[in-house]
Amino acid sequence: MTNKLTLLDVSLRDGSHSVRHAFTEAQVQAAAQGLNAAGVPYFEVSHGDGLGGSSLQYGLSAKNELKLIEAAASVCTTSKVAVLLIPGIGTKYDLQQAVSAGAKMVRVATHVTEADVAAQHIQLGRELGLKTVGFLMMAHMASVETIVAQAKRFESYGAEVVYVTDSAGAMLPQDVTERITALREALSCEIGFHAHNNLSMAMANTIAAVEAGATYIDGSMRALGAGAGNTQTEVMVAVLEKLGYHTGIDLYPLLDTATNVIAPLMQQPQEITASSLILGKAGVYSSFLLHAQKAAQQFGVDEREILMRIGKLKAVGGQEDVIYEVAQSLVKV
Ligand SMILES: CC[C@H](O)CC(=O)C(=O)O
Numbered sequence: 001m002t003n004k005l006t007l008l009d010v011s012l013r014d015g016s017h018s019v020r021h022a023f024t025e026a027q028v029q030a031a032a033q034g035l036n037a038a039g040v041p042y043f044e045v046s047h048g049d050g051l052g053g054s055s056l057q058y059g060l061s062a063k064n065e066l067k068l069i070e071a072a073a074s075v076c077t078t079s080k081v082a083v084l085l086i087p088g089i090g091t092k093y094d095l096q097q098a099v100s101a102g103a104k105m106v107r108v109a110t111h112v113t114e115a116d117v118a119a120q121h122i123q124l125g126r127e128l129g130l131k132t133v134g135f136l137m138m139a140h141m142a143s144v145e146t147i148v149a150q151a152k153r154f155e156s157y158g159a160e161v162v163y164v165t166d167s168a169g170a171m172l173p174q175d176v177t178e179r180i181t182a183l184r185e186a187l188s189c190e191i192g193f194h195a196h197n198n199l200s201m202a203m204a205n206t207i208a209a210v211e212a213g214a215t216y217i218d219g220s221m222r223a224l225g226a227g228a229g230n231t232q233t234e235v236m237v238a239v240l241e242k243l244g245y246h247t248g249i250d251l252y253p254l255l256d257t258a259t260n261v262i263a264p265l266m267q268q269p270q271e272i273t274a275s276s277l278i279l280g281k282a283g284v285y286s287s288f289l290l291h292a293q294k295a296a297q298q299f300g301v302d303e304r305e306i307l308m309r310i311g312k313l314k315a316v317g318g319q320e321d322v323i324y325e326v327a328q329s330l331v332k333v
C-alpha cells in the first residue's frame, strides 16, 4: 500500500458555510498564497454549497465566486484550485465559467444514493481536462453495499477519485474502515475521505480512512467548515507524517496561514457546541447548523429539537426549507 497522500484543503469552500459565505477576494487570495507556499496540492474555492450555491435557499455570497476563484488561481504556481459542483445547484455552464477563472479540479457531489445524476457533469469534467472526482455525501446513511454500487457508477462515468463524505460527522472509525475497505476492493480508481468533527471523530476517522487505503484526504485550516468543522489540515499534516505517510506539505507556511489569515476571519470558534454534537448524533447535514440557529431564533424554539427532528425526517442536502417548517411546527400555541 502506498504511503503517499494527496491532501485537499476545503477552508475556502466548506469554511464558507461557517462565515455565512462572506469571503472577500483579499481573504481568499491571502489564504491561497499560503496554501501554495505550503505546497498543498489542491484547495477548494466556492460558495459552501458549491458553484451556483449563492441563493436565498442556501445563503447569498458576499462576492461573486468566479472572482474568488480567479483571485486564488492568480497566485498559484503549484497548488491547484478545485471547485465543488452539486448537480441541480450548479450547472455545466457554471463549471465552464469556473474553468475559465482557473479551476483545475471538479468534485461532483451527490447524495449517497443519487450518483446517477452526476453522469453528465463528470463526463464534462473529463472533457474539460479537469481532475474529476465523485463525492458521495451523507455516507453514513447508506449500507456498504449501496455505497459500493453508487461509487461504481461514478467510476463508470469517468471519476478518477471517489470520496466517502461524512457530511454529518456521524461516522465512527469502524464505519469508515468498512466503507473505504469495500471501495478499495471494488474500484480501480483512488478513494478519498472527507470528515466533519461533530462527534470529535474527524482525526480518528481520517486515520481509519488512510489505513484502509484512502489516498485523497480533506481538511480545513483551523477546522474552518460547516458544523464543528473538518479535520484540521495543519494538525492532520503533522499526525500523518508522524504515522509515516508522505504529504509533501511544508508545515510552517501552513501554520502561518492558519494563524494569520484564517483565525482572524473566523466569526465564531470552531468548536463542538451542543448543536454541532446533535448534528453528529442525529446524522444531520453539517451545513444545516446555521440555518437551524436562525430558524430557532425566528420561531423562539430550541435548535437542538429542530436538529433532532430533522435527523428523524432524514432530510438531505437541498432541503434547507424543511428546517423552517420544522421550527414552525415546534412553536407551542
Ligand atoms: C452543501 C455541500 C456540502 O457542504 C458538501 C460537503 O462538504 C459535505 O457534504 O460535507
Ligand SMILES: [Mn+2]
Binding pocket: 014, 167, 194, 195, 196, 225, 226, 286
Ligand atoms: Mn463538508
